Amino acid sequence: MFTGLIECIGTLVARRPIPGGLSFRISHNFDKRLTQGASIAVNGVCLTVKEDKESVFTVECYYETLNKTALPRLRTGSSVNLEQALRIDGALDGHLVQGHVSEVVRVLGKTPWGKGVELRVALPVNRQGLIPEGSVALDGVSLTIAELRSNFFSVQLIGETLERTILKQKKLGELINLESDCLLRARYQEVMTGQNKESITMSRMAEWGYV
Structure with missing residues (x-):
């Protein structure tokens, strides 16, 4: 599990094909060796x-992961968001993020918003876990949905x-990789499979702490 709070921005220093997938070598500036x-x-x-040698770690991605994420589009020199797994005694300042991408979606717009930026993103085919003011992870960053349209x-x-993230780029x-709220997805599945007969309404969302 992760929190969606990015710890550092890494850089892809090398990628190479391996049987069934790709190997990535990524530089980082974590305080300790991974x-x-x-x-x-x-x-x-x-x-x-x-492995992690001289602040460069290696990971391998296989076809299942490559087919479901935007990782194959990374090239040497690409910046990436990095977060280590949440410790059981760690602070949960974002929201629970599994690291299992729901879908890959496209950036539709960027507009100034105060001192920040409003990012408009295409709605995924599967909308489970997406509600107004609910949590969503984009490229691993914990964010709140400000507006939800059709x-x-x-x-x-x-x-x-x-x-602190690559979203500015x-x-x-x-x-961009999207992961919807895993807890809300679980609630949705309960209702759809008949394990929970309660309808998903805004009042129920408020009771569950999502609104």
Whole structure:
């Protein structure tokens, strides 16, 4: 599990094909060396550290992950959002992020918003877990949905978010990893499968703490 609070911005220093996928070498500036076998979120995708030498770690991505995420579009020199896995005694300042990308969506617009930026993103095919003022992770960044329409939603990026993540670099038409709120998806599945007979309404969302 992760929180959606980016710890540092890394740089892809090398990528190479391996049987069934790709290997990425990514530089970082974490305070400590990453442990072999540890989980790390790269642009919101949970991967496993194979090794970490001289502040450059290696991860491997296989076809299942490559087909469901925007990671194949990374090139040498690309910046990436990095977050280490949440410790059981750690602070949950964002929201629970699994590192399992729901869909890849496209950036539709960027407009000034106060001292920040409003980012407009295409609505995914599967809308489970997306509600107004609900949580969403974009390239691993925990954000709040400001507006939800029939074909897009928007999030508002404050200066701190722009400074500490790669979202400031996103261009119109660029693809981005999206993970909807896993807790709300679970609630939705309960209702749809008949495990929970309660309807999902705004009042129920308020009771569950989503509104």
